[in-house]
Amino acid sequence: MAMTGLQIHKLLPRTNCKECGSNTCMAFAMKLAAKKVELSACPYLSEEAQQVLGAASEPPVREVVLGAGNAVRLGAETVLYRHEKTFVNPTALAVNINCDAPGEEIEATLASVRDYRLERVGETMRLDMVAISQHRGTAAAFAAVARQAWENAHKPLVLRSTDAEALTAAAAAVSGSRSLLAAATPETAEVLCQAAAEHGHALAVTAPDLDRLVATTQKLKADGFDDLVLQFQVHSPAEHYQTNVLARRLALQHGFKPLGYPVLRFLNGEDVLDDAVTAVTEITKYGSICVLPGFDPALISALMTLRMNIYTDPQKPIQVEPNVYPLGNPDAESPVLVTTNFSLTYFIVAGEIENSGTSAWLVVPECEGMSVLTAWAAGKFSAESIAGFVRECGLEDKVDRRELIIPGMVAQLSGELEEQLPGWQVIVGPQEAADLESFFSAHG
Numbered sequence: 001m002a003m004t005g006l007q008i009h010k011l012l013p014r015t016n017c018k019e020c021g022s023n024t025c026m027a028f029a030m031k032l033a034a035k036k037v038e039l040s041a042c043p044y045l046s047e048e049a050q051q052v053l054g055a056a057s058e059p060p061v062r063e064v065v066l067g068a069g070n071a072v073r074l075g076a077e078t079v080l081y082r083h084e085k086t087f088v089n090p091t092a093l094a095v096n097i098n099c100d101a102p103g104e105e106i107e108a109t110l111a112s113v114r115d116y117r118l119e120r121v122g123e124t125m126r127l128d129m130v131a132i133s134q135h136r137g138t139a140a141a142f143a144a145v146a147r148q149a150w151e152n153a154h155k156p157l158v159l160r161s162t163d164a165e166a167l168t169a170a171a172a173a174v175s176g177s178r179s180l181l182a183a184a185t186p187e188t189a190e191v192l193c194q195a196a197a198e199h200g201h202a203l204a205v206t207a208p209d210l211d212r213l214v215a216t217t218q219k220l221k222a223d224g225f226d227d228l229v230l231q232f233q234v235h236s237p238a239e240h241y242q243t244n245v246l247a248r249r250l251a252l253q254h255g256f257k258p259l260g261y262p263v264l265r266f267l268n269g270e271d272v273l274d275d276a277v278t279a280v281t282e283i284t285k286y287g288s289i290c291v292l293p294g295f296d297p298a299l300i301s302a303l304m305t306l307r308m309n310i311y312t313d314p315q316k317p318i319q320v321e322p323n324v325y326p327l328g329n330p331d332a333e334s335p336v337l338v339t340t341n342f343s344l345t346y347f348i349v350a351g352e353i354e355n356s357g358t359s360a361w362l363v364v365p366e367c368e369g370m371s372v373l374t375a376w377a378a379g380k381f382s383a384e385s386i387a388g389f390v391r392e393c394g395l396e397d398k399v400d401r402r403e404l405i406i407p408g409m410v411a412q413l414s415g416e417l418e419e420q421l422p423g424w425q426v427i428v429g430p431q432e433a434a435d436l437e438s439f440f441s442a443h444g
């Protein structure tokens with residue numbers, strides 16, 4: 001459980017020497033409790049204080065890092081609800097391949113996973129992992145497909161088998177890929193822990209019930225291996241949801257470390273709608289890796305969009321740089337539009353301008369990442385601020401046509417804006433960006 005500032009203060013030297021940059025030890029303790037400073041900023045901590053505070057400052061859900069170059073990060077979560085602070089590491093999406101599938105099918109899926117990308121509000125999203133499952137087939141075939149997947153897709157793997165020997169062989173075949181072995185049972189934990197440690201992989205742990213799961217993670221941690229991921233054995237999506245919530249609550253609210261690990265879930269692939277609902281539940285409620293049964297771009301794009309929304313930091317509005325953006329090939333006579341720097345607003349307006357086939361200049365003043373109406377209500381998208389930005393951004397050197405198209409939502413700004421921008425005519429544009437194409441047709 002997180003320590004309070006007072007509890008932390010009792011462990012500090014209390015000399016108020018200021019070397020940490022805070023005026024007093026109490027001020028430092030309060031900042032440490034709020035996770036605004038690093039423990040190492042105080043050079044005078046006793047060994048006991050370092051141990052206690054170091055353990056307390058670890059996230060209640062351990063961070064496990066997978067992939068060469070630490071490509072995929074899991075866990076490290078500190079809150080139950082996104083709006084309390086933020087969720088940290090997005091649910092990794094993996095695509096499953098059965099190792100006994102036909103060779104051409106395996107190759108095609110690997111190529112699809114490797115090449116897939118989704119552009120949204122200026123970000124490029126890709127699939128995170130590939131899962132190789134051994135339900136049938138030999139250990140050698142399993143290891144060979146694992147190797148092929150690592151070489152072709154360059155993504156960390158989830159290696160899934162109930163055969164500890166096969167998992168050990170596959171672990172050796174992709175040594176250095178920093179993948180995940182799934183899964184060790186209480187009976188196979190020791191041998192698979194050795195394989196994971198020897199080849200630099202993480203280990204998923206599963207057990208028929210939570211008591212045995214807890215006993216297994218405790219034993220592995222006591223033996224010095226802590227790169228663990230939980231795989232719950234449940235009988236329904238509802239039970240999985242409840243177990244995810246239970247584990248996360250125990251880890252966050254009660255500091256219960258044996259369940260403070262990322263969570264792995266395989267979708268069963270029997271029904272696409274059930275899979276979609278389960279994947280949504282994983283993304284919204286604490287899933288760390290969600291393995292999809294196959295490559296389905298419609299499902300993947302919907303899940304990635306949801307994931308982006310859930311894992312965006314609610315305290316930091318997503319925004320684009322204030323600027324004058326050329327869309328298409330605008331010239332001195334092209335239309336000039338203005339909008340705010342909230343990313344979603346910018347990309348919707350820019351997308352509609354591009355779709356219309358009209359080249360234009362899009363003027364985006366600083367609005368602290370707010371949408372049009374919010375920025376207007378907050379006084380961040382006012383006649384004065386727009387006019388000031390238009391004068392300073394160099395737009396008047398780029399265009400001869402002195403017409404500024406403002407969003408229809410803030411039509412009331414037009415009179416004052418014309419007063420602030422002598423020589424410019426302010427035109428009220430459509431309320432919705434989707435109507436820009438017809439607006440351009442009507443206004444030339």
Ligand code: SF4
Nearest residue numbers: 016017018020025042
């Ligand atoms: S450096 Fe340490 S002892 Fe000095 S004021 Fe900061 S917390 Fe206190």
